[in-house]
Amino acid sequence: MAVPDVMSQLGRVAAGLGLVLVAGSPLQADELFDYGGYLSSECTTCHQLDGSYDGIPPITGWSEAHFVEVLKSYRSGQRNHLIMQNVARSLADEEMAALARFFAKQK
Amino acid sequence: MGRSLTRRELGRLAGAAGLAAAGAATMKARLALGASQAKVVVIGGGAGGATAARYIAKDAKDIEVSLVEPSPSYTTCFFSNLYIGGFRSFESITHGYDKLRDGYGVKVFHDRASDIDPAKKVVKLAGGGALPYDRLVVAPGIDLKYDAIEGYNESAAKLMPHAWQAGRQTQLLRRQILDMEDGGTFIIAPPPNPYRCPPGPYERVSMVAHYLKAYKPRSKILILDAKDKFSKQKLFEDGWVRFYEDMIEWLPAEITGGVKAVDAASMTVMTDDERFKASVANIIPAQQAGRIARLAGLADKSGWCPVEPATLASKLQPDIHLVGDAIIPGDMPKSAFSANSQAKACANAVRAALTGSKSFPPRFRNTCWSLITTNQGVKVGANYKATDEKIAKIEGFISPADETDEQRAATAQEANGWYRGITKDIFG
Numbered sequence: 001m002a003v004p005d006v007m008s009q010l011g012r013v014a015a016g017l018g019l020v021l022v023a024g025s026p027l028q029a030d031e032l033f034d035y036g037g038y039l040s041s042e043c044t045t046c047h048q049l050d051g052s053y054d055g056i057p058p059i060t061g062w063s064e065a066h067f068v069e070v071l072k073s074y075r076s077g078q079r080n081h082l083i084m085q086n087v088a089r090s091l092a093d094e095e096m097a098a099l100a101r102f103f104a105k106q107k
Numbered sequence: 108m109g110r111s112l113t114r115r116e117l118g119r120l121a122g123a124a125g126l127a128a129a130g131a132a133t134m135k136a137r138l139a140l141g142a143s144q145a146k147v148v149v150i151g152g153g154a155g156g157a158t159a160a161r162y163i164a165k166d167a168k169d170i171e172v173s174l175v176e177p178s179p180s181y182t183t184c185f186f187s188n189l190y191i192g193g194f195r196s197f198e199s200i201t202h203g204y205d206k207l208r209d210g211y212g213v214k215v216f217h218d219r220a221s222d223i224d225p226a227k228k229v230v231k232l233a234g235g236g237a238l239p240y241d242r243l244v245v246a247p248g249i250d251l252k253y254d255a256i257e258g259y260n261e262s263a264a265k266l267m268p269h270a271w272q273a274g275r276q277t278q279l280l281r282r283q284i285l286d287m288e289d290g291g292t293f294i295i296a297p298p299p300n301p302y303r304c305p306p307g308p309y310e311r312v313s314m315v316a317h318y319l320k321a322y323k324p325r326s327k328i329l330i331l332d333a334k335d336k337f338s339k340q341k342l343f344e345d346g347w348v349r350f351y352e353d354m355i356e357w358l359p360a361e362i363t364g365g366v367k368a369v370d371a372a373s374m375t376v377m378t379d380d381e382r383f384k385a386s387v388a389n390i391i392p393a394q395q396a397g398r399i400a401r402l403a404g405l406a407d408k409s410g411w412c413p414v415e416p417a418t419l420a421s422k423l424q425p426d427i428h429l430v431g432d433a434i435i436p437g438d439m440p441k442s443a444f445s446a447n448s449q450a451k452a453c454a455n456a457v458r459a460a461l462t463g464s465k466s467f468p469p470r471f472r473n474t475c476w477s478l479i480t481t482n483q484g485v486k487v488g489a490n491y492k493a494t495d496e497k498i499a500k501i502e503g504f505i506s507p508a509d510e511t512d513e514q515r516a517a518t519a520q521e522a523n524g525w526y527r528g529i530t531k532d533i534f535g
Contacts, residue, residue, distance in 0.1 A: 046521075046529070048527070055520045056524030056525060086488065086489070
């Protein structure tokens, strides 16, 4: 993930300061993408960012809704895979949304 | 269940980064005056070091990243058992640094770090150069304790390879197995804990057995263990009986006391009470953090390096971080997957400290796949979090003992996919 220029990034957080006191308010769209980019490094140990398939399914370019639905079905145990169930159980809804946003925009 | 990062927390993180941001502003002023960029030096180009170099370089264009690695290419210890068993080429487990250099702008120095001066913040190179740093990442991997088994030293390792640091040692062990007579004995001595790749010796047994069964079926494999139990033990033992029948014998430390001495010239391996003659002897001694880390005062009495769990910062020296096999990793095993995971948390912390970028809470994960046959794989893994005390396990998993062959085949295929994925994640 390319992290945007430091000053513009700080500026964006500063612009959000007015909302900081509202606990639990959702992340803004670009923050969601950035957070997804950070979280994605946990996925790219196995899933390739360029969408290549060498034994582990690619996860790039999916619709965000589908991406979240798949993760939630691992989290509930409806889909069966030891690693993906463990991964999904470690992700809150917003983290799933952030990852979905990030991977949807790859390739 | 994981928690999401609220706006409030992001604000707090940005606040915490405020001081660093002031530093970043100072750096911008320095840049304006023609001064140099912030400098990160990484020592060691393996799974931990190369990942740290790549992630810092990729995400922070205003940091100059230098990587110090003696070897022009890196042969992974992970998956080297498949080469030893004859199912992968040596080239397929060997990776260059050209993408890190050309694609990410990492300055690669094929030299050895001979010393670190933590006060002056300089890494000295064996070739005579010196690299100043603002932050240093040390990822030296393991050194073998050659004094742990009597008679087992570097020259003995040329006759009885450890093959636990991949490269010529791995090729030597492969050659010896190819040259071994049918009906010979392959002895392997797995090390005491803690060591690199806990299931590795037992996957090696599986891969050697697979080769011997096909080409030298009268041969035997004897495991003289320094331990009384090992990773994925039931899965391995079930698989050995099923696929290799009575070829493999495992003797735990409680029976033999472990290997105490060797005589490489006569290919003899000795425990307290017995002497074993080997056709091929794979002696894997006890381990410790790589030499440069111990030399620089980064290791404690255990021989390993204590770190702050969240940032991988050294507990013993300022402005130095450590990742990979050399650290005391809390509940994480020493593995390439762990090193890669730690390196990302470390890169995040280093970047935030030097540029004031957002620092997110670190996440840690590991999975170790092992092959029992070429198309039967098993796995064990967990996720972890940084507590004040250590990198602590959250939830783990292991392949069930009653899986179908189809599930085991899918795991073997997944292991191959992981190798491709992680080596791209490490080397670009």
